[in-house]
Amino acid sequence: MRQEMTSFLLYGNGPVSNRGCEAIVLGTKRILEREFGPVSITLASFGCDAGTGPSGQSPAGLSGDVRPVRLPFGPPRFSPAWARRRLYALLGRSGGPPGTGFLKVFDTCLAGARAGLSVGGDGYAIDWGHAVVDRLMLMDRRCREAGIPAVVWGASVGPFDREPGFEARVAEHLRRLELVVVREPRSFGYLRRLGVERNLVLVPDPAFALEPETGTLPEDCARLLERGCIGLNLSPLMARAATGGDLRRWQEVAVEMVRRLLAAGSPASSTPGKKRRTLQPPGGLSNRSAGVLLVPHVISPDRHAGTDDEVLLRTVRDRLDERARALTAVLPRELGAARLRDCIGRTRFFIGARTHATIAALAAGVPTISLAYSRKAWGINELVYGHHDWVLAPAELGAGTLAARAAELIEREAEIRARLRPKALALCEHAHDAARFLKVMLSGAATATGRRTAPDREGRGQRAEIGRSLATT
Template sequence: MALRIYFTGHRSFCNHGCEALVRSAVSLYRQALGAAEFLVPSADPAEDTRFWPDATDHGVRFVPVVDPWPGHRWWERAVRRVPGWGRLPWPPGPLAPGTRAALDEADLLISTGGDNYSLDYGLVSLFTMIGTDGAAMDRGVPAVLWGASVGPFDAAPHVLSAVRRHLARFDALVVRETATLDYLKAQGLDARLSLATDPAFLMTPEETSLMPFWPRETGQGTVALNISPIILRRHAGAGGRNLEDEMVAFALDLASRGYGVLFVPHVVGQSGSGLKCDHALMARLLERTGTAGGRIALLPRRFNAPQIKHALARCRFVIGARTHCTIGALSSGVPTLSIAYSVKATGINRDLFGDERYVLDGASLSRTSLDAGLTRLVADEGVIRATLAARKPDWSASLERAVATVRAAVEARGGAPFGQRYPLRAAAGPSGIACD
């Protein structure tokens, strides 16, 4: 029977960063382990199939998505009213039938999603992850944290002990930046810890001829722009600036200087929702800029993660907020300015370039700061391309080592050939979610 690998931390390919993580993990583990079946939670299997039409050929089977338990939302509201309750154990909550069935099938759990073990999405999301991954561990399923950024938890230090205990239960912790590696070492979690490049660096681009929308270039090449609603919400009114106005002005500046400008959404709203949708935001920007005589365009919503990577590779420069938009560009050798809203952008850039010279703090976003960032990319274009080309062999090697580490850790703990069912082990309390 083929090994069954269950992914957690995933919800929809509408987030093309999540799609890139799942696709790259599937490719790496199929190459290393041979035949395997991948159980991928999906909020909309039909839409996810449109983004990855041959997913079943790669062993992917979509299973019910893991939704937060409503009791966690009530608990979070209670903690806001009575902060002292935040030190009490979070109730573990029941698993939905679809989640229980998927976990009962699993031979191995891969916790992906990039940065779910952080405060970026709130405590309800964090404890949903802890509860689901912990339930797999309680069943004796080997568990691996994969391609992750973790923390920091400075804004909620009372949950750090719960996260630390939970992470210590994983069979392997594979993180994607030195910053996360050092953070977890400081928490005493170095026993099963390893560093590897974000797996999406190895995702194969998919060439497509469906590019009649490509902006008209007049000698300067194309600059891809990616901005997310997250940036606008977090930094609305910063310095008295309207960030949409700043982006519109910058795009028009680029077009007037001979650049093609391509708005690139990397997260699209599920079932037409615009709340977290880059495409809805960037379509609104295009309405305001117009096409500037064909020099400004918008990447269509239908493009999947490999197709977006192919489009990014055709650009001369990329300026992006979404982490996996910038990874798609950097892994294609394209000079990229990362607009940072969390530790991810800074950590990845430090590992690639040794510092943050190509990172723009989201709080400083403006027409002027964007122009200064692009000026740095232009000045350093040759150096950046040479640096990325030199780093490329390291990406494959680090991920091959990471997969080997995962395999060794699981085999050592299971005491059986990799891919066979593992015996149940005793649960370590209520999935380790008590806070100090």
């Protein structure tokens, strides 16, 4: 007899053409299935293609057990909410009050859900404007009003300390929720300082639980992976941090980055008196031929130059000379998150801007440099490495600095791999602990009195156990 499925609502995520969003859904499904058995998921996403993904597959690479629902991203044209957002834009303020028209669609997703999981990743931050946070909080409240526990799932949160009023409102909202699962220690410590403790746990990003999927690749990509190449993910969004929003200038910087990574005589440092290093460690990248594999991790259906990694990376490769082009290749845009996890995990070293591209590398034990354009990179590196030495801040996003740090990464390959491999294995396993916390919370929420006495004691014990484990692995 077939086991009955447990239904969950996932919301707040972006489109699956963002392979990080896809990785979150795939990893979450695997995490839930281990604890709850067969699950059915309603995926209510802004910008999600309701029906098929960008290459014809069902969203998140799944079939009938995931039901995609597209939430309208903005208010109807010429509506009052639309006018308010236009006013905010004219005043030079990001976001503006969130529209509520999407709630009519969202409400149709609530029936039968055991819990609502807000899976936006970094949605609870003002990097993308206040309206994004307000929209997530609206959906959290909508779940709770319908009697469905609301859970923040695998998030980075804040900081909002420059806006004390907004910070207090977010903290009060999070304290009311049934469970808040953060993915890195900076968010964990920040929320504890705000008094979010009773319902707060630290668990690695659900993408750590994503299973890699193999398949055939274009010959040039396969050849680079066989040789032990550097994987490189660059994002158009980095133009905001690196070149003040000048995308053309950022493309020029990116071209020079690839050239310097390919060059066999780049100095690790321009500091006088220091030894020059190359990108070839002893026994390492032989004859300068290992090359650089360019890895798009976010694409857009309309190939928008401001958001599509592949458009940027192909532009970069086209601007290289013939010899450099022969040592590079661009992974196909059609590859989903599981395929990309496999390819990234087969690189010898990885440098990435997109958070979940770097998570794919770190989870496979690949020595990785994170190119940061938001605070989440620091927190995730602290979780994995125990420090943020391998994070490049926006002010450091230059071709020379990147080549120098890459040379250091390569030189220290054996040391980094020895430390990273067991940590990565432990984090991939710990990602599944989120479902344990969720199950404890749901068992408490189901009690007649609503007081989670015994389950709370169990949950506190599990929090302590996992906290110690994360600290010592």
